[in-house]
Amino acid sequence: MKIYYSLLAFSVLFFCIDTGSASFAQNKNLPKKAKEKIILYKDANMIGIGYVHKKQFVENQKVTFISNPFYDDYRYRIKKKDGKAFLHFNRSNKDLSTSEPFISGVYINRNDTPFIKGEMHPYYRMTCEGTFMFYNAKQDNKYILSPSTTGVEVFYFDVSGTKSYRVTDAEYEIHGEKQGNEYSVSVDFSDKSKILSLETQATDLMNLQRFDLYNPDFWKKLKPVEINYTNGDRFIGTVGIITTDDNGYKLRRENIVPRIVPLNGEYTYHTGETFVGEYSPIRYVDGKLRVPKGKITFSDGSIAPENWLSQYDFTSEEWRQIYNDCKSLTEIRDMSAQLEERKRQKEERERQERIAEQREKERRELLKHLKEEARRRNILSKYGAHYGNLILERELELGMTQAMVNEIWKKDWFDHSISTSFRKRIDTWTFNINKVQMFILSGAKSEKELQGAAIFLGVLDIFSPLITPTIPKTLIFINDELTDIYY
Numbered sequence: 001m002k003i004y005y006s007l008l009a010f011s012v013l014f015f016c017i018d019t020g021s022a023s024f025a026q027n028k029n030l031p032k033k034a035k036e037k038i039i040l041y042k043d044a045n046m047i048g049i050g051y052v053h054k055k056q057f058v059e060n061q062k063v064t065f066i067s068n069p070f071y072d073d074y075r076y077r078i079k080k081k082d083g084k085a086f087l088h089f090n091r092s093n094k095d096l097s098t099s100e101p102f103i104s105g106v107y108i109n110r111n112d113t114p115f116i117k118g119e120m121h122p123y124y125r126m127t128c129e130g131t132f133m134f135y136n137a138k139q140d141n142k143y144i145l146s147p148s149t150t151g152v153e154v155f156y157f158d159v160s161g162t163k164s165y166r167v168t169d170a171e172y173e174i175h176g177e178k179q180g181n182e183y184s185v186s187v188d189f190s191d192k193s194k195i196l197s198l199e200t201q202a203t204d205l206m207n208l209q210r211f212d213l214y215n216p217d218f219w220k221k222l223k224p225v226e227i228n229y230t231n232g233d234r235f236i237g238t239v240g241i242i243t244t245d246d247n248g249y250k251l252r253r254e255n256i257v258p259r260i261v262p263l264n265g266e267y268t269y270h271t272g273e274t275f276v277g278e279y280s281p282i283r284y285v286d287g288k289l290r291v292p293k294g295k296i297t298f299s300d301g302s303i304a305p306e307n308w309l310s311q312y313d314f315t316s317e318e319w320r321q322i323y324n325d326c327k328s329l330t331e332i333r334d335m336s337a338q339l340e341e342r343k344r345q346k347e348e349r350e351r352q353e354r355i356a357e358q359r360e361k362e363r364r365e366l367l368k369h370l371k372e373e374a375r376r377r378n379i380l381s382k383y384g385a386h387y388g389n390l391i392l393e394r395e396l397e398l399g400m401t402q403a404m405v406n407e408i409w410k411k412d413w414f415d416h417s418i419s420t421s422f423r424k425r426i427d428t429w430t431f432n433i434n435k436v437q438m439f440i441l442s443g444a445k446s447e448k449e450l451q452g453a454a455i456f457l458g459v460l461d462i463f464s465p466l467i468t469p470t471i472p473k474t475l476i477f478i479n480d481e482l483t484d485i486y487y
Helices: 316-325 329-392 402-408 433-442 447-470
Strands: 016-018 035-041 046-053 061-067 076-081 084-089 092-095 103-110 113-120 126-135 137-139 142-144 156-158 162-168 172-179 182-189 195-202 225-229 234-242 259-268 274-278 283-285 288-290 293-297 414-421 424-431 474-478 481-486
Touching: 035 076, 103 126, 113 142, 126 142, 283 316, 288 316, 316 329, 329 402, 402 474, 402 481
Parallel strands: none
Antiparallel strands: 016 035, 035 046, 046 061, 061 103, 076 084, 084 092, 103 113, 113 126, 126 156, 126 162, 137 142, 162 172, 172 182, 182 195, 195 225, 225 234, 234 259, 259 274, 274 293, 283 288, 414 424, 424 474, 474 481
């Protein structure tokens, strides 16, 4: 189609024919000799239809121009049948009444400049409504819309007269209106599962030429975009297109539609938070929770400090738990603080427990020291310095009494036999390890102490060959005086 925006030229061929059809024009207030013509501008690949009088299109009457490719090796003519006009060529017919016009409307002339008030399809899938400057020749330095093909080589049009427009696609529809020197841009998606609506403005309708929602360059020509998401989120700012998948492979629209994503601006969450800056979604990556970096205002109106989430040193599982359980930035903030507080309280409890254990250990050691000191004084007081120090060092010496030996080795750990000879009392102590075991078990005051005693006895049984040699096997006392020691 040879049609040029503004002053772009194209060549025009000529062929015109009178018709009696009134299918494309209105006949109100027509001059008496006006006739409807179908004009074949062959070189321009255009068909014009409208009332003509005195070699001019009749003002305030409907005109229609249909884009049509012409080929030099074909013969073209107009045929009429059942009140309809057909373009006949190469043994085929094209019903002009069903053809989508390039432009159609009422022809008017303002200040010697031709306009068509109606509807125009300047680009693929795009429809504009308004008053459009539309001409194909220049005469006496004036633009004209000529029904004659003689010397007509170009068609010009200007979309600046557009009052409203729409662009249709299988996945979306764009529509808008002129607002001052700009055009509103509203996008309605056929699939509203994610994006409910998208609004922006174009400074020039030419920015919508060959409109493709998934062309990254298209978004650079528009003002900040407002996106309303189905879940209630809203974004105002610049947007981009993700054209690759997670593996870096380019997405093709026939199988996977590229995604429109926020880049930089203000993102308002349906949960009440707002974010200003370079947007990124909340995500869990490499064992860490990632949130957008910028100014975050929580749902309670408080503003997040810089790097507010980096203060926490959680494990990957803790971060995953926060990500899975929280539905908003405010919940992430609160749960992180709660988890940190629980960890702090746990650490404080453990610290207090360690302090208590240390104090209890010191108390037991002090009591043990006081007990040992009291025993030392008691032993020295009862048995004197010589025997007292031997007892304290757990050393046996001949001449000790049974009471002295009992301070070192418990009398209850031995079997006892008594005999007399020559008016002498002979006491024999024979070591019995079973009595040692019973002594240890009987001293347990709780189940925990009993378990500890059992463990000790197991160790004692294993190492008894090493331990028992230090314990005397037999002790003999004559008249309460230690006379013999056998190991």
